[in-house]
Amino acid sequence: MFLLPMKFVVAGLAGALFAVALPVEAASSPPGSTTFFEEKIRPVLADQCFKCHSARSTKLKGGLRLDHREGLLKGGENGPAISAAKPEDSLLLKSLRHPDKDLRMPPDAPLSDEVIANFEKWVKAGAAFPETTASTAPAKDAKPWWDTLADKDLLPADRPMAQVVDHYIAAKLTQAKAKTAPAASDANFIRRLTLDLVGRIPTTAEVRAYVAATEPDKAARLVDRLMSSPGFVRHQVTEFEWLLNEGQGTGFREYLTRAIGEGRRWDRVFKEVITGDTATPETQGADAFLRARAKDLDKLVTDVSVRFFGVNISCAQCHDHPLVPAWKQDHYYGMKSFFSRTFEHGDFVAERDYGTISFKTTAGETKEARLMFLSGEAVSEPPTPELTEAQKKEEKKLLEETKKNKQPAPAPKFSRRALLPEASLKPGHEGYFARALVNQVWLRLYGHGLVMPVDQMHGQNLPNHPELLQWLARDLVQHDYDIRRLMRGLVLSAAYARSSQWSDGARPDPGLFAVAQPRALTPQQVGASLQFAVTGPDAFKSTAKPEEQAKFIEQVERTGQGWASSLERPGDDFQVGVDEALLFSNNDRIQRELLSLSGDRLLKVLLDLKDNRELATAAVWNVLSRAPEPRELQAIVTYLDQRTDRPTEAARQVVWSLLTSTEFRFNH
């Protein structure tokens, strides 16, 4: 029963898949932090000041903008609102406390002493004002960042991808004068890579072999071995199934398995998913994405924009985009027009060949939408046919009949939907699609996107490494939208292989990639890894034939999937809930399934070992994929030594404490 609520959460993540909630932190946040700003300052600014001093002001008072930091520094007619040199003399603070009612701000009623004190603290601490969240309306003619980068300014296309990654990251690190973490140990690296490529922790034998290997190109060999294993397809299918469809939809997994298994071009996958044409055996199940959304066209157009183009334009449904001057309501309804003739038809998705949509502008005028891609280019189409009453009647009859017989509706003579892949993959317009795909894969492997948030990849949201993103997107387009090539290049960089450990003060900005990010395992990774961790090391060694070994690995992986359904898929600012800790602490499934004494289970193997030192060492290796630290070894041995009257229980508790450790729960 406790498992159920968490499932709800997974299903409920629909809209918030890419949502980033701010670090949850309140009363004690330091005044210089953005949290302090978001908690104490922004609400007051929004409530009391923005009406007259922001992009949303109908008439900007005193020429002063308070909705971004430059506005405060630049000030209005009376000079800067805050003084960086002498914060305590800032005009902003003076006007909050001004004794003359006519000069005091806000004019209606003074702020409370407590609120003013917060403002003082905030200004003195440097007036932190996060740029990405500022409701800054950029200049009307601001170019998207990618238009300011010429092709010739990028590194040559024939450079190895990993080198290019490291080149651009190193350049920024130098510029920021930031330190970097050292390279991760071999054991750390193989665990990270195995989790990323095949979705599980490595076996003890795999770790030991990798650590012992001496070839200079052993990392590349390992990448190639993992990428050619069947587990690679299974794990990537899980990841892309989630990315595109939140892991739902009949037949979608099978479809992706065929597509990823044969290394299908990703632009083709995109096309098949959007057209939803399931006529051939290769494309069966491709319509799952449409089927899940055909009932709600706003959701469909939002999800297509977010998941395939990395932009969330849903706000333009009601008003022009506040951050992107180029995006008007025309763009939202232009995008929606590709799908406006799509409808649910029993178990199928159908499309009409007529019908247009209109919308109401904020000025109250009604406008007919024209097919338009995000790049702003209107897409031409044949004139919309007008149906006679008789034709409409006939159509209705045909639809009722096919629905009753559980058949698909006849295909339209002309499909608007099919124009979207065409318009968005046309040379010169394919950047949205390519950059979004690169950013999503990058985020998954590096724990932080090149652009954050991943659904805000618009022209005004500068990536942390613009040239790198452009280079990678160009490479993807020039190499058949090959996701394997992309992943291979990304995991072979020195940046990917850095340690995640940081003991030197505050962790550096994740966008610098100076240190690897610890990433919470996905439910599938947890499930599979738990099973690998509690399977004794010999179970993997003894099988001689590679096919048998592969089969055994798949079987172990599968047994873990039961656990996956009880966990939440981590989002960007994931927090482990206490119900997970309670589940792992007290549910008897843990005891029965993970800590049992039967067959080839780890616990059985451990109890056959001669002494407690050996036992502790083997347990740490099997669960955490590394040798124990002396301090850990000491603690575990002591724990066991103190419980010689109940050795089985003691060993069980040791394995429990390793399985539920934070280190195990993360890809680090």
Added chain:
Amino acid sequence: MNSHFCGSSEHDVSRRDFLRTLGAGAGLATAGIGAVHSFAAPSLNDTLKANGKSVILLWLAGGASQLETWDPKPGRPTGGPFAAIPTSVPGVHISELMPQMAKRMKDICVIRGLNTKNGDHGGAAQLMMRGRLDEAALRYPDMGAVVARELSRADSKVPDYVSFYTASEGRDFSRQGSSFLGARYSPMKLAESMVPPNLKRLESISDMDHHARAELQELINSQFVAGHATGPVKSHANAYARVHGLMSSETLFDLSQESTKAREAYGPTLFGEQALMARRMVEAGVPFVRVSRAWWDSHGQNFETHQEMVPELDRVMSALHDDLKQRGLLERTLVLAVGEFGRTPAINASLGRDHFANAWSTALFGCGLKGGAVFGKTDKDGQTVVEDQVGAGELFATVLAAIGVNPKKEYQVGARPVPLVNPGIKPITQLLA
């Protein structure tokens, strides 16, 4: 950010209160926790955030009739068979089915001008729980998650958000969720049992070993957590650090610790028992408890249904009121009785009333809300709101404002600031102290 447990004096008081409620037996287990998880500096909100305030939501699933509760129309064609009775507030009448609440009207606020427009169970449940409907790209957290997020403490020994929903009716309609606030603020759901799952130690491990293995886990964690001090990493260690505190809250769910007199006051029904548990929980510091009472959806035999169910609501709600007041908890506990909508003034052929969201009522009290206030007015047949109309957003904002949370506060979701209530929505200041 790095202050440890027991950093503030307020906290000490609250912990003492908590231990007192649990009784002496639990003291031993709890005392060990400081030592066991001393490293786990709470990464979340480690000081007492608001003021120890709590909300109890009595969720009337299916939709109770306003005409048989807070807004009777006796003698009108829509009025039904029940009379209206005077209350302790001169001029204010409520249904004769609620004599107990009538006596306590001086402490109660009634809103008679709800117009929430949505008469579909699923959509309306969502609307009332979240104060607004979801967007295509954004699912909003519900009231419980928002209150838990705003009022809970990282090191709390009790759950942040508990939801009782035993009946099957409407359970799926009113799915709760923390959405972008994350699993930390998801409800602990009690559906099939009165005690949460996984709270009890397995018999195969002794209490001592249960604590000892957690200590060993902590030791294994310590180096990793120190070297990877990110929010998600700390939240994992933190979740485990709360386990023993929560386990000791098992006694919270044990009603046998309540006097016979108290149990009698609430009545022998499941609803009554759960409401009593809700009181035990807010006393121990749980910020949000929802107690659901289903089967209000009286499309047929509306009057029999309400004749049976309203007196139970009357008893439970008045017992809760008295109990909270007597324990001095009324100033810091808000009680709200609401469902997804009300019921049609028109009486259908099966003597039922159907879904109706255009002119209905709710009642709330506690946390300094102005007792005796009646806000909003419907026409003589109860068909439309003629004065002071409010929607789900205003109700949501009023609850937040009453417990000291600024409804205009914004969460940052990606690039987008998301206010706790939609722009332009204001709390009903007339009801606030």
